[in-house]
Amino acid sequence: MPLKNELGENISTAVNILRKTYENLNLLFSEMDVIAEKEGFVSLTPKFLRWKSDSATNGWLTSNFIKLYQIENQTSILNLPEVREGYVYCVEVDLESDKGYPVISLAKLSYDFSQWTRVPSVSDHWIFNDIFHNYNNFIIDEKDSVWTSKPNKKSVKKYWGLQSAIGMGYPLVHVSSSESIRTEIFDRLLTI
Numbered sequence: 001m002p003l004k005n006e007l008g009e010n011i012s013t014a015v016n017i018l019r020k021t022y023e024n025l026n027l028l029f030s031e032m033d034v035i036a037e038k039e040g041f042v043s044l045t046p047k048f049l050r051w052k053s054d055s056a057t058n059g060w061l062t063s064n065f066i067k068l069y070q071i072e073n074q075t076s077i078l079n080l081p082e083v084r085e086g087y088v089y090c091v092e093v094d095l096e097s098d099k100g101y102p103v104i105s106l107a108k109l110s111y112d113f114s115q116w117t118r119v120p121s122v123s124d125h126w127i128f129n130d131i132f133h134n135y136n137n138f139i140i141d142e143k144d145s146v147w148t149s150k151p152n153k154k155s156v157k158k159y160w161g162l163q164s165a166i167g168m169g170y171p172l173v174h175v176s177s178s179e180s181i182r183t184e185i186f187d188r189l190l191t192i
Helices: 009-038 122-132 178-191
Strands: 041-043 064-071 088-094 103-111 138-143 146-151 162-171
Touching (some): 009 064, 103 178, 122 146, 122 162
Antiparallel strands (some): 088 103
């Protein structure tokens, strides 16, 4: 084995690639917020939601990111003026998808907002990530690459009054410019 590999050069290279990936994701999320505003959306959360864990080693690496949006001209709800009536639109970037490549998923979520006591925070990632993955709490179906999900009766409160969700996913590489952010994310959110 060459000396440079014995010194861990491959680990340093992997970390540098990950840093560059995070820089690119930061650019994507910033541009998404700019395009969202132009398209009549407003970001519900200033930061992306993510799962981190000190005890689970797979939680040391952030590989799944969620941004939430709403339509800007909708009426604010009384108990949380930052939240608007209507759908919550979810954009999820998963770098470790089960497809073997990074995926971007879009979802339209319907809520009973009387269950909301605050705006989602960074650590509320699981509430939005579980919707199409957790078969113990949701009735999930897929047809023609479109996912639908409804919480089991016992799970409605746990998931902040979620009533239903519809979503789809595709390779992240399809989103590579301001124009593709508009067409592949925000135009699609309005049509699912």
